[in-house]
Amino acid sequence: MARILICDDEPNIVVSLEFLMRRQGHEVRAVGDGDAALAAVTEFAPDLVLLDLMLPGRDGYEVCQTLRADGHHMKILMLTAKGREAEIAKGLAVGADAYLTKPFGTQDLVARVQRLLGAGT
Amino acid sequence: MSTPRIRWAGALAAAVLAPAVVVAAVAAGVYVTAPPADRVVLARVLREQAVFLAVAAVLVVLVAGLLLAAALHRHVAPARRLAADVRVVLDANPEHRVTPSGAAELRDLATALNELAERHAAARRDVAEQVAAAATDLERERHRLATLMGVLTIAVLVCAKDGRILLYNAAARDLLGTDVGLGRSVFGVLDRNLVVHGLARLDAGSAPHEATVERGGTLVHVRLARVPSGTAGAGGFVLVCEDATRPERAATRQAELLGSTADLVRGAAGSIGAAAGAILDHPDMPAEQRRTFVEVIAEETARLGEATRRLTAGPGAGDGGWAVSDISAPDLGAAVAAIAARAGGPRARPDEVVETAGDVWFAVDSFAVAGALASVVRMLGDRHGVAEVVLAAGLGDAGELGRVDLGWTGRPLPAGRLERDAGDAAAVVRRHGGELWADPHRPLVRVLLPLSPAAPRPAAPAEEPPPVLYDFELERFQPGPAAWSEWEASRLDQLAYTVFDTETTGFAPDEGDEIVSIGAVRVVGGRLLRTETFERLVDPGRSIPRTATAVHGITRELVRGAPSLDEVLPAFAAFASGSVLVGHNVAFDMAFLAAAQRRMGTALTAPLLDTLLIDGVLHPDHEAHTLEAMAERLGVDLVGRHTALGDALLTGEIFLRQLPLLAARGVATLGELRVAAAATAQARTSERLYRPR
Numbered sequence: 001m002a003r004i005l006i007c008d009d010e011p012n013i014v015v016s017l018e019f020l021m022r023r024q025g026h027e028v029r030a031v032g033d034g035d036a037a038l039a040a041v042t043e044f045a046p047d048l049v050l051l052d053l054m055l056p057g058r059d060g061y062e063v064c065q066t067l068r069a070d071g072h073h074m075k076i077l078m079l080t081a082k083g084r085e086a087e088i089a090k091g092l093a094v095g096a097d098a099y100l101t102k103p104f105g106t107q108d109l110v111a112r113v114q115r116l117l118g119a120g121t
Numbered sequence: 122m123s124t125p126r127i128r129w130a131g132a133l134a135a136a137v138l139a140p141a142v143v144v145a146a147v148a149a150g151v152y153v154t155a156p157p158a159d160r161v162v163l164a165r166v167l168r169e170q171a172v173f174l175a176v177a178a179v180l181v182v183l184v185a186g187l188l189l190a191a192a193l194h195r196h197v198a199p200a201r202r203l204a205a206d207v208r209v210v211l212d213a214n215p216e217h218r219v220t221p222s223g224a225a226e227l228r229d230l231a232t233a234l235n236e237l238a239e240r241h242a243a244a245r246r247d248v249a250e251q252v253a254a255a256a257t258d259l260e261r262e263r264h265r266l267a268t269l270m271g272v273l274t275i276a277v278l279v280c281a282k283d284g285r286i287l288l289y290n291a292a293a294r295d296l297l298g299t300d301v302g303l304g305r306s307v308f309g310v311l312d313r314n315l316v317v318h319g320l321a322r323l324d325a326g327s328a329p330h331e332a333t334v335e336r337g338g339t340l341v342h343v344r345l346a347r348v349p350s351g352t353a354g355a356g357g358f359v360l361v362c363e364d365a366t367r368p369e370r371a372a373t374r375q376a377e378l379l380g381s382t383a384d385l386v387r388g389a390a391g392s393i394g395a396a397a398g399a400i401l402d403h404p405d406m407p408a409e410q411r412r413t414f415v416e417v418i419a420e421e422t423a424r425l426g427e428a429t430r431r432l433t434a435g436p437g438a439g440d441g442g443w444a445v446s447d448i449s450a451p452d453l454g455a456a457v458a459a460i461a462a463r464a465g466g467p468r469a470r471p472d473e474v475v476e477t478a479g480d481v482w483f484a485v486d487s488f489a490v491a492g493a494l495a496s497v498v499r500m501l502g503d504r505h506g507v508a509e510v511v512l513a514a515g516l517g518d519a520g521e522l523g524r525v526d527l528g529w530t531g532r533p534l535p536a537g538r539l540e541r542d543a544g545d546a547a548a549v550v551r552r553h554g555g556e557l558w559a560d561p562h563r564p565l566v567r568v569l570l571p572l573s574p575a576a577p578r579p580a581a582p583a584e585e586p587p588p589v590l591y592d593f594e595l596e597r598f599q600p601g602p603a604a605w606s607e608w609e610a611s612r613l614d615q616l617a618y619t620v621f622d623t624e625t626t627g628f629a630p631d632e633g634d635e636i637v638s639i640g641a642v643r644v645v646g647g648r649l650l651r652t653e654t655f656e657r658l659v660d661p662g663r664s665i666p667r668t669a670t671a672v673h674g675i676t677r678e679l680v681r682g683a684p685s686l687d688e689v690l691p692a693f694a695a696f697a698s699g700s701v702l703v704g705h706n707v708a709f710d711m712a713f714l715a716a717a718q719r720r721m722g723t724a725l726t727a728p729l730l731d732t733l734l735i736d737g738v739l740h741p742d743h744e745a746h747t748l749e750a751m752a753e754r755l756g757v758d759l760v761g762r763h764t765a766l767g768d769a770l771l772t773g774e775i776f777l778r779q780l781p782l783l784a785a786r787g788v789a790t791l792g793e794l795r796v797a798a799a800a801t802a803q804a805r806t807s808e809r810l811y812r813p814r
Contacts, residue, residue, distance in 0.1 A: 010388060010392060012392040012396070012417045012420060012421055013388070013391055013392040013395055015396070015413060015414070015417060016392065016395030016396045016398070016399050016414065016417065017395065019399050019403075019406075019410065019414075020395070020398075020399055020402075023402075023403060054384065054388075058537055059537075059540065061536075061537075061540070061558065062536045062537035062540060065536035065537070065561050066536045066537070068561065069535075069536055069561065079391075080387075081383075081384045081385075081386075081387035081388040081391060084554050084556070085521060085522055085554075085569075086522055086551075086554060086555045086556030086569040087556050089517070089518065089522070089556065089569055090556040090557075090558045090569070093558055093560065093561075093567070094536075094558060094561060095561065101387070102387045102388055102390060102391025102392075102394075103387065103390035103391040103393065103394035103395075104391065104394065104395070105394065105398060106394070106395055106398025106399055106401075106402055107398065107402060109395075109398075110402075
């Protein structure tokens with residue numbers, strides 16, 4: 001249905017995210033850091049990025065801002081263990097479309113992804 | 122002072138001339154009334170005896186004059202000494218006694234006066250004892266307060282309306298430096314604007330105002346309150362200051378630990394939740410897949426346990442939160458500007474904050490946040506060539522956060538630069554629950570910070586403990602006026618004085634003699650402030666003759682490594698600022714200081730007083746005006762002589778006793794005293810009076 005790039009350095013969450021997205025019928029690619037994410041975007045051309053904020057090297061904010069600066073318009077859903085008002089404001093300011101705080105309900109995640117993809121098409 | 126002398130000379134002349142006139146008148150009468158024949162005889166006798174008569178007349182006049190002069194010497198001069206001595210007994214030293222001299226009657230009078238003085242002194246002692254007894258309780262209270270203030274580790278300052286310090290404790294001096302002193306302006310140590318702004322806030326009805334000011338590399342947390350009306354010092358304010366740096370360090374560790382642990386917990390919970398959700402949402406998944414998810418849950422549960430253990434075992438855990446206090450956006454802006462200015466980076470302009478966000482209050486550790494924002498300002502200068510940063514503030518879009526914007530003219534920051542170049546600042550902001558980022562489209566760094574939960578409430582008119590201290594009397598004393606005309610009109614009992622003395626290598630400044638030490642003490646409110654002294658050894662840059670060392674004990678070895686006079690002079694000028702300079706034979710000391718003042722461009726512009734000349738005003742008939750003679754006359758103990766500070770203290774004591782004597786003579790203002798001193802014999806016979814203008 002859609003191509004989804006998962007960017008998270010925590011294998012234990014990646015395994016669940018991959019499973020959930022595949023079950024929705026999406027094509028999934030997973031990477032573990034910001035540089036890999038930027039490289040994967042060029043090559044894989046995802047429709048949506050599930051982007052964790054706490055990444056080694058470039059953090060999620062920087063990845064997000066760089067993608068937008070490079071003219072990418074795919075949906076970006078930020079996922080993070082941080083969930084404070086200030087971080088949400090910052091995430092949206094640097095170009096994210098939505099924000100999901102860990103821990104999150106799996107159904108909530110799936111619904112959010114569907115909504116973002118629906119709005120894009 | 123010349124009037125009595127003229128009168129005395131006139132009396133002497135009259136005394137000599139009067140008999141001559143009487144004799145001449147009698148002779149003229151006899152001559153006119155005599156028959157013509159007798160006149161011829163008289164005329165002949167007069168002609169023949171002219172020489173004899175002339176000699177006789179001169180002798181008579183001379184003898185009469187000498188007798189009169191002797192009488193004057195035996196009666197008038199001792200009487201005037203008597204009067205001066207009685208003044209001393211009355212106004213300065215009750216234990217001083219009149220020395221009987223002159224005529225027998227005057228000696229009797231002196232003896233009687235001494236008896237009177239004895240009884241007067243006894244009566245005074247009685248009264249003093251009663252007063253002392255009554256004051257014991259008060260003294261105990263004062264002592265208790267002094268002890269309490271002394272052991273407080275936070276700095277306490279009580280200031281008069283105009284900022285002069287009425288009270289301070291040892292901690293205040295430790296924290297804010299030696300410029301803290303009774304009668305000195307608090308604005309010498311704290312930014313005037315912050316205090317003025319805080320007072321305005323207080324008067325607008327907010328709770329005790331808190332601010333953070335930067336001072337000498339440390340940040341000082343200041344709490345400001347009004348002195349309640351109806352008590353001593355009313356209209357003034359109280360400052361309680363703390364070094365904001367220390368609690369910050371422990372708090373940083375604690376907050377970082379908490380923050381990182383919370384992130385860990387959320388991450389683990391996220392993994393568990395996702396795995397559990399996957400199992401629940403997809404009951405049809407293969408057994409192998411399900412096993413993977415169950416393993417994830419087990420592993421992440423172990424991580425949660427570890428995170429909890431770390432939290433409770435961490436260093437400094439559980440020892441309280443960190444120093445969050447309310448700070449207004451303008452205060453925060455001013456603090457950022459002050460720190461940035463000190464760091465010498467780009468200028469930070471907070472003016473817009475005052476205009477637009479005067480009512481925005483943040484609940485943050487103001488020290489840490491101000492420092493963090495200033496470091497962003499500095500980074501913008503160092504890494505991105507920004508010359509000026511304009512601060513703005515306002516409420517955030519959401520309810521609980523406010524914003525501070527750092528804007529500049531130029532290009533926006535590229536992605537990730539702020540994080541890399543100002544990571545420490547970001548960490549500080551984050552542990553407040555805030556966030557900061559560079560706007561992708563505008564040259565702007567936005568900082569979100571938690572707002573104060575409620576707008577500052579008006580302080581309840583609580584029952585405040587009454588401040589108790591005698592030093593509140595200082596309020597009466599004028600700060601040193603700037604204009605010379607104001608100095609001259611200032612009342613002697615309302616001025617602050619710096620009494621000083623120097624030790625030197627010899628007596629001839631124009632032949633290369635130099636200062637080897639300066640000592641000074643401040644006199645404020647009729648008290649010698651023994652805790653506020655200045656004492657410096659000075660390297661004279663030359664040898665110190667043995668004769669000089671014999672006087673003051675200062676050797677070449679002792680002053681080796683000491684600063685030069687050029688270095689000490691500005692410090693001395695700062696110590697003496699706003700006060701009248703007082704010395705004994707002060708022209709001598711000033712001659713040594715003159716060259717250094719010229720070299721350094723540091724002029725001691727305050728008026729000068731000389732205790733020697735004042736003694737000339739008070740005791741024109743006493744011959745000895747040495748420090749020792751004056752000390753003895755005024756009942757001052759001679760202790761610690763011939764050290765600069767010891768002599769300054771002695772001179773100070775003498776000066777304090779001279780003040781009431783001057784008042785009794787009707788010399789009330791500085792100008793009057795200077796005129797009187799300039800007219801003394803001591804000033805006339807030498808060029809001692811130093812004229813500062």
